[in-house]
Amino acid sequence: ETGVTQTPRHLVMGMTNKKSLKCEQHLGHNAMYWYKQSAKKPLELMFVYNFKEQTENNSVPSRFSPECPNSSHLFLHLHTLQPEDSALYLCASSPVIAGGGTEAFFGQGTRLTVV
Amino acid sequence: GENVEQHPSTLSVQEGDSAVIKCTYSDSASNYFPWYKQELGKRPQLIIDIRSNVGEKKDQRIAVTLNKTAKHFSLHITETQPEDSAVYFCAASIRYGGATNKLIFGTGTLLAVQP
Numbered sequence: 212e213t214g215v216t217q218t219p220r221h222l223v224m225g226m227t228n229k230k231s232l233k234c235e236q237h238l239g240h241n242a243m244y245w246y247k248q249s250a251k252k253p254l255e256l257m258f259v260y261n262f263k264e265q266t267e268n269n270s271v272p273s274r275f276s277p278e279c280p281n282s283s284h285l286f287l288h289l290h291t292l293q294p295e296d297s298a299l300y301l302c303a304s305s306p307v308i309a310g311g312g313t314e315a316f317f318g319q320g321t322r323l324t325v326v
Numbered sequence: 327g328e329n330v331e332q333h334p335s336t337l338s339v340q341e342g343d344s345a346v347i348k349c350t351y352s353d354s355a356s357n358y359f360p361w362y363k364q365e366l367g368k369r370p371q372l373i374i375d376i377r378s379n380v381g382e383k384k385d386q387r388i389a390v391t392l393n394k395t396a397k398h399f400s401l402h403i404t405e406t407q408p409e410d411s412a413v414y415f416c417a418a419s420i421r422y423g424g425a426t427n428k429l430i431f432g433t434g435t436l437l438a439v440q441p
């Protein structure tokens with residue numbers, strides 16, 4: 212276990228549903244990320260939060276809405292998704308250090324299927 | 327824009343042979359280059375990383391080399407074993423907004439080690 216926990220592990224939702232993905236870490240990290248992993252674009256960065264502030268929105272459609280209430284929790288709210296949004300959604304966290312990049316620790320992912 | 331290219335997309339080797347995966351990056355300010363291994367149905371996990379002030383790093387059967395001038399880095403696995411079979415991702419850290427950094431991933435290499 213890496214210390215990053217995602218729930219649920221699997222989710223099937225209709226195109227008119229609203230659901231949320233949850234990510235939790237207790238590693239003391241201050242940066243959290245959402246990645247989308249599909250066959251077409253593996254490990255595509257969606258959002259970055261640094262000290263609870265969103266610092267990156269990588270041209271993600273508004274049907275995906277992130278929320279970061281504190282440094283330990285990250286949510287991804289989903290509504291009116293399309294079948295092409297079906298993918299593995301991975302959460303990751305990393306410490307923030309001055310001067311350089313750091314390892315990202317990944318959760319197990321949520322396998323999302325939109326029907 | 328920021329991108330990381332990775333080759334090959336698939337690699338099949340015989341057990342005991344060596345495997346080499348290559349990546350190039352676009353941002354000359356990148357200073358951290360991790361490699362992740364993702365087994366089927368599991369999360370990506372760090373196997374080795376290198377910082378820009380180092381040209382080579384080795385950990386048992388795994389080594390990574392970095393050429394900052396050419397902006398490319400490579401993963402070398404020697405004496406491959408069937409359990410090395412997985413998808414391997416390279417990444418480059420892009421720094422922005424002070425201490426914030428994000429990892430941009432390559433498209434992955436599916437390594438198959440034939441017994």
